[in-house]
Each structure stands twice: as structure tokens, then as C-alpha cells.
Amino acid sequence: MIAAWPGPDGEYALAFDSGRAHRLLVLPALFDEANKTRHLIAETMRRLDGAGIDCFLPDLPGCNESLAPLEEQTLDGWRQAAGDAAAHFRATHVLTVRAGAILAPPALPGWRYAPTGGANALRALLRARTIASREAGRAETAEALLETGRAEGLELAGYRLGAAMIRDLEGALADAGRLADIEQKTLGGGGLWLRAEPDFDRSQADALAAVIAMGLRS
Amino acid sequence: MKRSHRISTERSRTDAVMRAILCDVLGLDEKAVDGFTGETGLFGHLPELDSMAVAGLLTEMEDRLDIVIDDDEVDGDMLETYGALLAFAEAKRERS
Numbered sequence: 001m002i003a004a005w006p007g008p009d010g011e012y013a014l015a016f017d018s019g020r021a022h023r024l025l026v027l028p029a030l031f032d033e034a035n036k037t038r039h040l041i042a043e044t045m046r047r048l049d050g051a052g053i054d055c056f057l058p059d060l061p062g063c064n065e066s067l068a069p070l071e072e073q074t075l076d077g078w079r080q081a082a083g084d085a086a087a088h089f090r091a092t093h094v095l096t097v098r099a100g101a102i103l104a105p106p107a108l109p110g111w112r113y114a115p116t117g118g119a120n121a122l123r124a125l126l127r128a129r130t131i132a133s134r135e136a137g138r139a140e141t142a143e144a145l146l147e148t149g150r151a152e153g154l155e156l157a158g159y160r161l162g163a164a165m166i167r168d169l170e171g172a173l174a175d176a177g178r179l180a181d182i183e184q185k186t187l188g189g190g191g192l193w194l195r196a197e198p199d200f201d202r203s204q205a206d207a208l209a210a211v212i213a214m215g216l217r218s
Numbered sequence: 219m220k221r222s223h224r225i226s227t228e229r230s231r232t233d234a235v236m237r238a239i240l241c242d243v244l245g246l247d248e249k250a251v252d253g254f255t256g257e258t259g260l261f262g263h264l265p266e267l268d269s270m271a272v273a274g275l276l277t278e279m280e281d282r283l284d285i286v287i288d289d290d291e292v293d294g295d296m297l298e299t300y301g302a303l304l305a306f307a308e309a310k311r312e313r314s
Contacts, residue, residue: 194243
């Protein structure tokens with residue numbers, strides 16, 4: 001279930017590997033949304049395993065169990081890591097979750113679940129910080145924070161991002177390439193990344209796994 | 219007559235969208251959120267509604283109501299009760 005893969009700092013992955021023909025690399029949502037969607041993704045992977053599909057959810061360097069410092073990561077580094085994980089696990093397909101779409105290895109076919117770009121992910125983090133600051137009686141604007149972030153890096157909602165990552169995220173578009181989009185309304189219910197507390201919805205995992213399993217059969 | 223009718227229809231749509239967003243953010247069912255009144259407390263009253271959740275809520279409002287919310291418009295008063303948040307959303311939509 002937990003496998004090591006040779007990421008830059010010996011990262012781990014959640015893996016269901018029985019050497020089957022269909023091998024799905026799952027690229028997680030970024031930052032806070034990764035926590036909110038992890039239960040859904042892990043349960044979706046269990047269902048895919050049951051349907052005869054191998055699947056792999058690697059930790060990005062600086063995230064989850066990774067020992068690498070988050071603030072030293074860049075988007076190119078993450079893209080490289082996604083490509084390395086795809087090669088290591090011999091992935092045949094990819095599923096990206098939310099802003100994980102900006103990391104998709106271009107050669108793989110597959111799906112993007114509720115894709116969003118890097119600027120959008122950054123905006124949510126900046127907003128969380130300005131709201132928290134205001135509550136604490138400090139006035140900060142997203143504009144000024146971004147200015148600082150581009151030059152020196154920034155701690156946003158508990159995530160210490162380097163200047164390079166902030167600049168990268170601002171311009172990172174979720175390019176569909178050869179991936180098909182899975183919209184939230186296909187799964188039914190509200191997006192779990194929106195929840196104030198991490199939550200899980202069995203029927204959403206059923207639906208997400210069904211879309212992928214049926215897509216792989218056709 | 220026509221004009222006031224249009225505004226009230228617009229209002230009820232904004233209200234419905236806001237309640238749907240709160241269902242998604244708070245993970246409550248429709249019935250619970252249907253019971254929200256203008257005085258129902260939000261930020262500072264619901265412990266799960268932290269700054270990250272509020273940031274998500276505002277972004278979702280922008281997407282679903284087709285509005286843009288500037289940083290300096292966001293303050294504690296606007297987020298304190300459902301009534302205040304709805305009034306803010308309605309005013310935004312009327313201006314857009």
C-alpha cells in the first residue's frame with residue numbers, strides 16, 4: 001500500500017500495484033486542497049484496485065511525508081517529480097485533482113478532476129492569509145503580499161512557499177492537452193475541497209472510480 | 219412594478235446560490251441551511267469556518283455569482299452573519 005519511489009528525497013506513494021495492464025498515476029490537489037480531497041482519492045483508488053486497475057498517488061517533494069523543505073520546491077521540480085513517478089510506476093494513464101492539473105506529464109492520456117490553475121490556487125492561499133491577518137488586527141493586502149512573495153517567498157495558510165514557486169504558480173495554466181475533464185457535477189454533491197473540515201462522500205468516490213474504470217474499458 | 223419584481227427574483231436567486239455554497243462549505247444538508255436566518259452567525263461563530271474555509275467560500279461566490287470580490291471589501295462585519303453576507307452578495311450582483 002505504501003511504496004517508496006525514488007523522488008528527490010526518497011518520497012513515498014500510496015500504491016495499489018499488482019502488475020496489471022492499466023496503471024494510473026494520480027497527481028494530488030495542491031496545498032490545503034490536498035488534505036481535503038485525500039480521503040476521496042484514497043477511496044477512489046481502492047475502488048479502482050477492485051476493478052483491476054493499478055494506481056499510484058505519489059507524495060510531491062515537500063508535501064505529505066516528504067522530508068524535503070517545501071520552500072525549496074519549484075513547479076518545474078514538481079513536474080519533474082511527476083514525470084519521474086510516472087516512469088517509476090510505469091504509468092499508462094494519469095488522473096489529476098484540482099490544481100494538480102498543472103503538473104500532468106504531457107505524454108500520458110487520462111483525466112483532470114475539477115481542474116484549476118496555479119493562479120487560482122495561489123489566490124485562495126493569499127486570501128486566507130489576508131483574512132487571518134485582518135482578524136488579528138493587521139492590515140495586509142494580497143497585492144503587497146504577492147510583491148513580497150515574488151521576491152522573498154511567503155508563508156501562506158501554513159505553507160512556506162519560496163519566491164520561485166510563487167512566481168511559477170502565478171503563471172501556471174491548467175492546459176488540458178490530451179486529458180478529459182471530469183466536472184464536479186458528474187460526481188454529484190459539492191466539491192470536497194470546499195469543505196471547512198476534511199470530509200468524505202462514498203457516492204462521489206463511486207462515481208469518480210466509475211468514470212475512470214469505464215473510460216479504461218472503452 | 220416590473221422593476222421591483224425583477225429585483226426580488228434576483229434576490230431570491232442570490233439567496234439560493236448562497237445557501238447552496240454554504241451547504242458545500244459546511245457539509246450540511248439543505249434542510250439545515252434552509253433554516254439559516256439573517257441573524258445566523260458565521261465567521262467567529264462556526265469553529266470550522268477558519269480563514270482557509272472563508273477564502274474558499276469567497277472564491278466560490280465569485281465563480282457562482284459571477285462577481286469579483288476585492289480584498290478591502292472583506293471584513294469581519296460582512297462575514298459575521300448570514301444576513302450580512304447575503305446583503306453583500308446582493309449589492310455586488312446589482313452593481314455588476
